[in-house]
Amino acid sequence: MTHARPTSRHIDDLRSVGHDLTSGLTDGDPATAWQRRRDSYKLVGPLNRRKFSVIVVGTGLAGAGCAAALGELGYHVHSFTFHDAPRRAHSVAAQGGINSARARKVDNDSIHRFVVDTVKGGDFRGREADAFRLAEESIRVIDHLNAIGAPFAREYGGALATRSFGGVQVSRTYYTRGQTGQQLQVAASQALLRQVAAGTVTLHTRHEMLDLIVADGRAQGIVARDLVTGAITAQTAHAVVLATGGYGTVYYQSTLARNCNATASWRAHRRGAYFASPSFVQFHPTALPVSAPWQSKTTLMSESLRNDGRIWVPRTAGDDRPPRDIPEADRDYYLERKYPTYGNLTPRDVASRAAREQIETGHGVGPLHNSVYLDFADALGRLGKATIAERYGNLFSMYHDATGEDPYEVPMRIAPAAHFTMGGLWCDYDQMTSIPGLFVGGEVGWGYHGANRLGANSLLSACVDGWFTLPYSVPDYLAGHLGEPALAQDDPAVTAAASAVSDRIARLTSIGGTQGPATFHRRLGEILYRGCGVSRSVESLSEAIDDIRVLTAEFWSDLRVTGTAGSFNQELEHAGRVADFLELAELMCIDALDRDESCGAHFRVDHQTNNGEALRDDDHWCFASAWETTPDGRQVRHREPLSFTAAPLQTRNYQ
Numbered sequence: 001m002t003h004a005r006p007t008s009r010h011i012d013d014l015r016s017v018g019h020d021l022t023s024g025l026t027d028g029d030p031a032t033a034w035q036r037r038r039d040s041y042k043l044v045g046p047l048n049r050r051k052f053s054v055i056v057v058g059t060g061l062a063g064a065g066c067a068a069a070l071g072e073l074g075y076h077v078h079s080f081t082f083h084d085a086p087r088r089a090h091s092v093a094a095q096g097g098i099n100s101a102r103a104r105k106v107d108n109d110s111i112h113r114f115v116v117d118t119v120k121g122g123d124f125r126g127r128e129a130d131a132f133r134l135a136e137e138s139i140r141v142i143d144h145l146n147a148i149g150a151p152f153a154r155e156y157g158g159a160l161a162t163r164s165f166g167g168v169q170v171s172r173t174y175y176t177r178g179q180t181g182q183q184l185q186v187a188a189s190q191a192l193l194r195q196v197a198a199g200t201v202t203l204h205t206r207h208e209m210l211d212l213i214v215a216d217g218r219a220q221g222i223v224a225r226d227l228v229t230g231a232i233t234a235q236t237a238h239a240v241v242l243a244t245g246g247y248g249t250v251y252y253q254s255t256l257a258r259n260c261n262a263t264a265s266w267r268a269h270r271r272g273a274y275f276a277s278p279s280f281v282q283f284h285p286t287a288l289p290v291s292a293p294w295q296s297k298t299t300l301m302s303e304s305l306r307n308d309g310r311i312w313v314p315r316t317a318g319d320d321r322p323p324r325d326i327p328e329a330d331r332d333y334y335l336e337r338k339y340p341t342y343g344n345l346t347p348r349d350v351a352s353r354a355a356r357e358q359i360e361t362g363h364g365v366g367p368l369h370n371s372v373y374l375d376f377a378d379a380l381g382r383l384g385k386a387t388i389a390e391r392y393g394n395l396f397s398m399y400h401d402a403t404g405e406d407p408y409e410v411p412m413r414i415a416p417a418a419h420f421t422m423g424g425l426w427c428d429y430d431q432m433t434s435i436p437g438l439f440v441g442g443e444v445g446w447g448y449h450g451a452n453r454l455g456a457n458s459l460l461s462a463c464v465d466g467w468f469t470l471p472y473s474v475p476d477y478l479a480g481h482l483g484e485p486a487l488a489q490d491d492p493a494v495t496a497a498a499s500a501v502s503d504r505i506a507r508l509t510s511i512g513g514t515q516g517p518a519t520f521h522r523r524l525g526e527i528l529y530r531g532c533g534v535s536r537s538v539e540s541l542s543e544a545i546d547d548i549r550v551l552t553a554e555f556w557s558d559l560r561v562t563g564t565a566g567s568f569n570q571e572l573e574h575a576g577r578v579a580d581f582l583e584l585a586e587l588m589c590i591d592a593l594d595r596d597e598s599c600g601a602h603f604r605v606d607h608q609t610n611n612g613e614a615l616r617d618d619d620h621w622c623f624a625s626a627w628e629t630t631p632d633g634r635q636v637r638h639r640e641p642l643s644f645t646a647a648p649l650q651t652r653n654y655q
Contacts, residue, residue: 173456
């Protein structure tokens, strides 16, 4: 089966244009939007809260926080996770720190500066009012996490310590050594389990959501598979919250855990939830380089290392001397050279593109010449080994375990790798999707980060959504349904969704082909890295769309799933996730081809400045794309126009 390769003039054959969307906010100063919105929310009285049930899918910081907060308020919550315990959720992997505009460092930080950094960092493709909420609630987030036991680093006098992160010139990142996500996840999981013990939260471990139940035009439950027994069950509720993370594993080799996937969000999308800006994918500049073709994922080294590490490559292409044998005169500290104001703390998209440029022009280092150096020699000489070990000891140990090299003695080798996804299910200011009753929290949503996420805003956005947004906005929705029972288990919408899941599983297991799901997943990742990676072009995206369609046809004709559906079967799990990845990947490429500009992590080589920076087109593309996939598979692009007052549109410059 072959397909004609589309070009830019054929984009109208790939998608149609829909209507404009609104955030649901009234006109006014975005700095006061969150207070105004909170004041307008309807309330549910304490005696009525137990009459409502809410499903929360995912137990990371957003999901655990939301479930714990709603449980504490008195709602009955069903918490679902495919892990064997909530603390295993992937929030543990974001280790560098969590931002907050508390301005305790006396370096002239403020909520306004936080918003400007966030909006500018996202290249003016996020919602400004969301950035204000993120900044405002960031103050409460740190106090709350500190209160529930997160062991933040402290100054000598006991005040919480901070450090710098990419894209900002102040010190607003709170941290727990190099284990921030892990420690915050432990604290959030304990808060969740407190509600499990209190009986307000029912925890469903080892259950994967495979479909959304939509009845009467609103979300009223989910269908899940018990990963141990294979049983398909339906759970109904008055509202559903998805906090299931991002889709970076669509690239196969990514910094995410291998089980991370897009199935929950993609199944919701196929039920009618719009998907916003799927091509906005961040490539983390400090991942370990791929070392062998059999490697199944990449390993992330925290961005916090860029505080004290200096990034460089040999000035001469092909210079294979050991790094310590290369004198200073023969080194190119290219970030410090190109961006003297921010240096090694340039935002991730800028740092990743700069590293890719060095590698592709022959300056890459290491056995495969696919990395750059992150060197701590200066910091070790200035601060001493004990101080560096105190700040980054676990990260240095992890690097040594992964590579066999001692970063106290030789520079680390790093390279860009697929990481965080700024795209996700579109939602309004209340975090509700285009399906009434379906809410999102954390990375599965889209609003805060625009076209590029600043480091240390991921843990923050998850916590703000989970602890301090959804516990307000979900009750506002529930208040309008007081007195209504949850959908009955024998409702036609429930049985139809469960049957659809069973039929899909039967189709996957009955193909009887010759290739396992991992083979297709790896090939899809190669297509995306080549066609929709750090840089994109009309030609690469057009070719990727063609290749994905060919691979999809091959998947559905030659997939091999060993084992049975009625038991523990990780091959079946992987097959279902790859099937969804194939559809998502095509939409990612269509979105990247449709967005005829460069912005943030979406870098189209046909739209760049004379010095190689991203060139936005605010006159035509200052909006968020929100995609609808119709039942017959057509793509419709809706849009939410974006406006900026606190951080007016400007050329993004970190020099």
